[in-house]
Amino acid sequence: MSSSQFPPFLSPKLEPHSESDNAENPRMLRPSPISLDVSVPPTIISPSFTPVTVPSTPVPIPIISTPQPSDGLPDILPEVECVVRARIPTTSGTEIFLHLYKNNMDDKEHLAIVFGNKIRSKSLDRVREGETEMDRMIRGAYIGRLYPGRQTSGEDTTSLEENASNDRATLVRIHSECYTGETAWSARCDCGEQLDEAARLMSKENHGVVVYLRQEGRGIGLGEKLKAYNLQDLGADTVTANLLLRHPADARSYSLATAILLDLDQTEIRLLTNNPDKIAAVEGKHREIKVRERVPMVPIAWRRNSGGIRSKEVEGYLKTKIERMGHMLDRPM
Secondary structure, X not given: OOHHHOOOOOOOOOOOOOHHHHHOOOOOXXXXXXXXXXXXXXXXXXXXXXXXXXXXXXXOOOOOXXXXXXXXXXXXXXXXXXXXXXXXXXXXXXXXXXXXXXXXXXXXXXXXXXXXXXXXXXXXXXXOOOOOHHHHHHOOOOOOOOOOOOOOOOOOOOOOOOOOOOOOXXXXXXXXXXXXXXXXXXXXXXXXXXXXXXXXXXXXXXXXXXXXXXXXXXXXXXXXXXXXXXXXXXXXXXXHHHHXXXXXXXXXXXXXXXXXXHHOOOOEEEEEOOOHHHHHHHHOOOOOOEEEEEEOOXXXXXXXXXXXXXXXXXXXXXXXXXXXXXXXXXXXX
16 A cells, blocks of 8 residues: 555644654554555654553562552542442343442543442442432432332331452452444454453452443544554554554553542452553552452453354454563463
């Protein structure tokens, strides 16, 4: 594909960093060779670097020693507030409590999907000036279960359900929105499968939290993500496609997740992830959250003879995650 034929999909040009900047960071990701014409002018290709938005954690998991705080994480966490909570009966028979959050960083509606009736939001339960008991029940600040005729939001022995005791750290999944993988049946990634697997594991324990962050396409948005898919069909991998569009390989931030977990009073967790960067980022610069155990997310197709997502696209996606993004996942022989 020649430069004159290159489609007008590109984002505004960024000022490239100097070579000395690149030399200082040996972890920067660079585009892998793809089947695009090497004569494509540098004016339309993004700088071959990844800004340090999510630092890595070289500490083995489970964490024994305390990692050093990273300069890539914010000193102050975002302010979050749970606006409303509601019970959701699911098609699998499990009941969840969906918490909707607002924050002072963006205008997106981030979510916490809570399994079990024990985990509560401090900001939701906080008494608000002038509200009635009905106001509290309508926004979900009640204990136990709602039923016709209930008059109070406080503890009600006729509606309170006791959950089985769980002394282990809470199982948590920090999940970034993926419309294509969760709704459009895409076999380019395993995001939908990971969300389903997290729900299955938390349902077994009747305890857990999925923090659902609205940062589609590793933070670049759905439109740019679809452009990246077209670049992948032209021969790029998922990292190179983002860089060609002048985005970081991974533009996500997890400080909102940290703040939401603190609001849910979850300071010690077991984290479902293969991404070492996510562990450090969720813990926060001052280790507000402690990851006591990493629970790996192994693709279903890699551990079963049948089932799971099977496609050349998802295999290439997982290969790139392992080889270029450092995910802790062993490929099957």
